[in-house]
Amino acid sequence: MSKKKKKEAQAVLTDGTVLPYIVTENPPRGGMKHTFFAPDKSYVIQFFNKPEDAEDPEMHKRLEKIISAYNPTRSAAAGGAAGNTEATAKYFDDLYCWPYALVEQPEFGIVCPTYPKQFFFDKDASEVEALDLAGKDKKSRWFTSPRVSKYLRDEEKGDFRSMLSISILLARAVRRMHQAGLSHSDLSENNVLIDPKGGRCVVIDIDSLVVPGLFPPEVAGTKGYIAPEVLETMELPMDDPGRALPCIKTDLFAMPVLIYQYLLHRHPLEGPKVYSTASPEEDDFLMYGPQATFIEDPKDQTNRPDDLKVTIHDLGPELERLFLRAFCDGLHHPEERPSALEWEKALVHAWDLLEPCANPDCPAHWFPLPYGGDPVCPFCGTRMEPxxxxxxxxxxxxxxxxxxxxxxxxxxxxxxxxxxxxxxxxxxxxxxxxxxxxxxxxxxxxxxxxxxxxxxxxxxxxxxxxxxxxxxxxxxxxxxxxxxxxxxxxxxxxxxx
Missing domain, CATH: 2.60.200 (Tumour Suppressor Smad4)
Incomplete structure (x- = not known):
């Protein structure tokens, strides 16, 4: 098989800077953009799949704002977000893959930093020879789905403490966006890359940020992370006042879904309940939309699995309360959902409840131990001495x-x-x-x-x-x-x- 042909091209930025990139026959392609790497892979040039997107003046205005006035990875002195210092800009530069320049030629596009290397799998990530993960993105699903994570080496999966660290950083990244009035609009397993070994995460696909009153959403989201109210009203026209669109409140559904998956390795709405026998599509629509039911809802146990060994109660009282607010009170009432700051604070407090499990074979290695709680690891059953x-x-x-x-x-x-x-x-x-x-x-x-x-x-x-x-x-x-x-x-x- 012949190797893909590669040739170098040049991207001209809005300030006249020229950046080289490698043109390949089949570049990585997402829902909106396709990507070309720099010769040294330190950045990527992304162009839009649809010419009309590249020609849209509103898209240009949105991206100009995103790379400047709304940019938390650039200090205010350097034209970034108001109040941002060099130190805070550097901190958030590790949490986002934030676009930092616009391309004018050969067509309109953006420049983004390449994901740090810890967010790519290496060749030894799996013991399954037929599964070649080398160079693939560490999308969240690889670590939160037991059906998929079983193919990874144990050292790739991290432990409860590293997944809690990822949860804290995700809540912090989302809180920072929300403080600026921005919403991501498509937080999902695909747009948050994680490194359980190092306890780190990075939020990607920033260029679709929603700015309320200024730039409307372009995407509805990803299955399993779309807020119920958005899914339920998706068939209505965009300008219908009854249609729910991605916003900060919908981020506050998607984010705790991810946090729940990181800590408990399951989806909060996917239980045994059958919502419709008419078709799988109708069943999915009801499960994630108008009839969505939290699998740990204390008042409605129709969707509760029989084998829940570790529950939100085992995460400590603060996180238990927030999950109940997010997936019971706020599931169909967006105004009841906890803020990203509330999640950040509760997750930090949960960190201060961590206890190392004495069982070397414990899959989690750490567990939360609140005062007055039973000193037993919920993941493996190992009991502590008083x-x-x-x-x-x-x-x-x-x-x-x-x-x-x-x-x-x-x-x-x-x-x-x-x-x-x-x-x-x-x-x-x-x-x-x-x-x-x-x-x-x-x-x-x-x-x-x-x-x-x-x-x-x-x-x-x-x-x-x-x-x-x-x-x-x-x-x-x-x-x-x-x-x-x-x-x-x-x-x-x-x-x-």
Missing amino acids: HDVMHLRIRQKMNGRRGQWITRQVINVYDQMPLFAWHFHAGVFPDEKVQDRAMMAYVSHQGGAWYLVNHSLTGMRSPGGRLVPPGQAVCLTPGRAFLATEDADGVVMEAMD
């Missing part, structure tokens, strides 16, 4: 009430667990604004006792008031509280077994 369980209640000062403290959160701790600025300072949340991510203390469990070892905190005090300088430790005795730092926004911690 003396191996420890939690810390974190309290912060109440605004305007001198000497009064309120519970901020309760975290689970384990041996050698690192703690950071956001654990000790009430005004810090571990989002893109945090520059200092150095460990400030860590937990040590030895000789049956628990300790919090001060690494770099100033003004840590023991329960008795003794100063605990860096290098020394506080013994974590249940029921006894201590000041973590004397800084103005410092917190008080109390050990709880």
